[in-house]
Amino acid sequence: MSEGKEKKIFNFGLLRRVFQFAAPYKRRFYISLGLAILLAVLSPIRPYLIQLTINDYVKDGAAAALVDKIRFIDIVIWVTVIQIGLLLIESAFRFWFSFLTAWLGQSVVKDLRVKVYRKILGLNLSQFDKTPIGTLTTRTINDIEAINDIFADGLIPIIADLLSIIAILIFMFVSDWKLTLVSLAPFPILIAATYVFKESVNKSFIRVRNAVAALNAFVQEHITGMPVVQAFAAEDREFNKFKKINREHRNANIKAIFAYSVFFPVVEIVLAVGTSLLVWWAATHAMQLEGKSAEDLIGKMISFYLCLNLLFRPLRVIADKFNVLQMGMVASERVFKVLDNDDYVKKDGNFAPEQVKGKIEFDHVSFAYVDDRYVLKDVNFKAQPGETIAIVGHTGSGKTTIISLINRLYHIQKGAIRVDDVNIEEFQLDALRKNVGVVLQDVFLFSGSVLDNITLRNPAIPRERVVEAAMLIGMHDFIMQLPGGYDYNVMERGSSLSLGQRQLLSFIRALLYNPSILILDEATSSVDTESELLIQEAIEKLIAGRTSIVIAHRLSTIRKATQIIVLDKGEVKESGNHEELMKLQGFYYKLHQMQFEKQVQG
Numbered sequence: 349m350s351e352g353k354e355k356k357i358f359n360f361g362l363l364r365r366v367f368q369f370a371a372p373y374k375r376r377f378y379i380s381l382g383l384a385i386l387l388a389v390l391s392p393i394r395p396y397l398i399q400l401t402i403n404d405y406v407k408d409g410a411a412a413a414l415v416d417k418i419r420f421i422d423i424v425i426w427v428t429v430i431q432i433g434l435l436l437i438e439s440a441f442r443f444w445f446s447f448l449t450a451w452l453g454q455s456v457v458k459d460l461r462v463k464v465y466r467k468i469l470g471l472n473l474s475q476f477d478k479t480p481i482g483t484l485t486t487r488t489i490n491d492i493e494a495i496n497d498i499f500a501d502g503l504i505p506i507i508a509d510l511l512s513i514i515a516i517l518i519f520m521f522v523s524d525w526k527l528t529l530v531s532l533a534p535f536p537i538l539i540a541a542t543y544v545f546k547e548s549v550n551k552s553f554i555r556v557r558n559a560v561a562a563l564n565a566f567v568q569e570h571i572t573g574m575p576v577v578q579a580f581a582a583e584d585r586e587f588n589k590f591k592k593i594n595r596e597h598r599n600a601n602i603k604a605i606f607a608y609s610v611f612f613p614v615v616e617i618v619l620a621v622g623t624s625l626l627v628w629w630a631a632t633h634a635m636q637l638e639g640k641s642a643e644d645l646i647g648k649m650i651s652f653y654l655c656l657n658l659l660f661r662p663l664r665v666i667a668d669k670f671n672v673l674q675m676g677m678v679a680s681e682r683v684f685k686v687l688d689n690d691d692y693v694k695k696d697g698n699f700a701p702e703q704v705k706g707k708i709e710f711d712h713v714s715f716a717y718v719d720d721r722y723v724l725k726d727v728n729f730k731a732q733p734g735e736t737i738a739i740v741g742h743t744g745s746g747k748t749t750i751i752s753l754i755n756r757l758y759h760i761q762k763g764a765i766r767v768d769d770v771n772i773e774e775f776q777l778d779a780l781r782k783n784v785g786v787v788l789q790d791v792f793l794f795s796g797s798v799l800d801n802i803t804l805r806n807p808a809i810p811r812e813r814v815v816e817a818a819m820l821i822g823m824h825d826f827i828m829q830l831p832g833g834y835d836y837n838v839m840e841r842g843s844s845l846s847l848g849q850r851q852l853l854s855f856i857r858a859l860l861y862n863p864s865i866l867i868l869d870e871a872t873s874s875v876d877t878e879s880e881l882l883i884q885e886a887i888e889k890l891i892a893g894r895t896s897i898v899i900a901h902r903l904s905t906i907r908k909a910t911q912i913i914v915l916d917k918g919e920v921k922e923s924g925n926h927e928e929l930m931k932l933q934g935f936y937y938k939l940h941q942m943q944f945e946k947q948v949q950g
């Protein structure tokens with residue numbers, strides 16, 4: 349996002365939308381606003397009481413002390429008790445106010461995060477191709493946290509501070525406008541300093557945030573890619589890059605700290621000058637006045653001194669709060685962009701069969717991931733229930749794309765894909781996907797137990813069925829050898845298991861869900877002969893009785909396929925069974941010689 353956009357503070361539409369999320373907590377929201385008003389009204393009372401006490405009791409009391417010492421002491425004690433009482437009430441309200449605004453912020457954050465995550469879960473896969481993972485993580489974690497600050501440290505506290513500033517100013521002006529003007533004479537300096545400070549801190553904050561994002565992205569990426577870094581002995585180079593990003597992070601923070609270090613002494617100096625002017629004016633004028641007027645002025649001077657302190661307290665932090673508000677607004681704009689993304693998977697079909705028979709048809713299908721760069725061109729094929737279709741072709745020919753389209757991970761631009769003669773667009777998405785089992789080459793495992801990874805935490809699948817399926821696939825003995833067996837904790841992304849083992853686990857998963865259609869992307873990695881046999885047998889068991897579409901890398905799978913589709917640059921070059929295609933001596937024949945014959949030799 350450009351910095352120009354970051355500057356936009358008061359986008360009221362945006363603010364209104366943020367506050368709509370507080371609607372379920374309306375009562376607490378209004379209570380916090382009420383408290384803000386109450387605190388504002390309370391703020392000038394203490395200075396006023398002091399003024400009153402000094403004017404009406406202390407100076408009179410001095411005279412009265414000669415007459416009625418006991419009565420004078422009584423009054424002073426009472427005034428002190430009232431002062432303490434007021435302070436306690438104010439503190440209690442302030443605690444309630446801070447707690448409520450923080451509570452509101454956290455509740456809004458909780459609701460928003462659920463909404464954003466639900467949205468992310470439903471986004472079309474093409475969105476994940478376009479948006480880096482780090483960005484979506486930032487939206488769900490950091491940006492939403494910044495929205496919390498709009499409530500806890502932003503708008504409502506700013507309203508509370510402004511109201512108390514206004515209340516104190518009114519009191520001061522009503523009490524003595526000349527004295528007010530004199531003591532506030534250095535204020536324009538403060539306003540200018542606040543403005544400069546706000547701008548400078550804001551710029552530093554943007555730099556800090558970018559630096560944090562860069563640090564996060566760098567560490568995340570390099571820990572994931574550590575095998576590559578170490579294998580290519582790139583540690584030193586990467587370490588130096590890290591140091592550079594880290595230095596930028598420190599520099600950005602130091603800029604912000606510098607602004608704070610200049611601003612706070614400036615505030616203190618302005619306060620001191622204001623106080624000196626107040627004392628100087630009151631003292632010189634008191635000397636020129638006589639009797640009651642002179643004594644009143646002294647009372648006012650003391651209460652104004654308190655007022656100045658009360659004024660400066662919110663002023664010191666208001667610039668900071670404006671920054672927090674501004675950050676929150678920028679963050680909310682980004683979060684709403686995710687919420688407003690209408691490229692989500694539309695579950696609009698209503699055909700929801702329990703179990704499909706498994707007929708698949710690609711009817712003149714053309715597809716492009718981006719604009720009109722078609723990666724599949726006019727693809728046609730049919731698979732009858734129970735048949736196995738093997739897709740072969742060079743790398744980048746569109747094999748993975750074909751299998752991604754069957755369960756509607758992407759929408760096709762031209763043609764139609766039908767399952768049981770019904771266009772897949774007319775299926776209810778869940779129903780379609782329940783019928784299409786997918787086993788990918790790079791099996792993604794979540795951190796959790798082997799059992800959790802097989803069932804995907806579906807409580808409807810009992811452990812016994814998992815064991816049964818594992819036995820059928822031939823994985824049971826292997827799993828039992830792991831420490832903890834089915835409860836063995838698979839590390840993040842399954843790195844503690846080999847590629848072949850991971851694929852076998854996902855075979856068990858597919859078998860359990862018992863889909864009528866199976867999509868299988870065979871792992872290309874070479875495994876030892878024993879595992880190879882295990883995998884071959886498992887594949888046979890897996891595809892038996894289902895319509896299977898296999899991106900085949902094994903000659904054994906290809907030979908057994910009912911039909912082989914030969915893809916080249918997104919087009920079907922040839923199709924038929926192994927014998928037919930070999931006889932043709934065309935594209936498949938050459939591919940076979942190049943890719944598969946070495947398997948026979950090997």
Ligand SMILES: Nc1ncnc2c1ncn2[C@@H]1O[C@H](COP(=O)(O)OP(=O)(O)OP(=O)(O)O)[C@@H](O)[C@H]1O
Nearest residue numbers: 477717718723741742743744745746747748749750
């Ligand atoms: N998410 C994506 N966004 C944009 N283009 C993509 C995307 N995925 C694949 N492509 C492009 O589509 C074309 C077909 O890719 P696909 O992954 O289907 O090939 P493949 O035959 O499965 O290759 P391989 O055998 O290497 O897995 C390639 O040119 C690829 O660059």
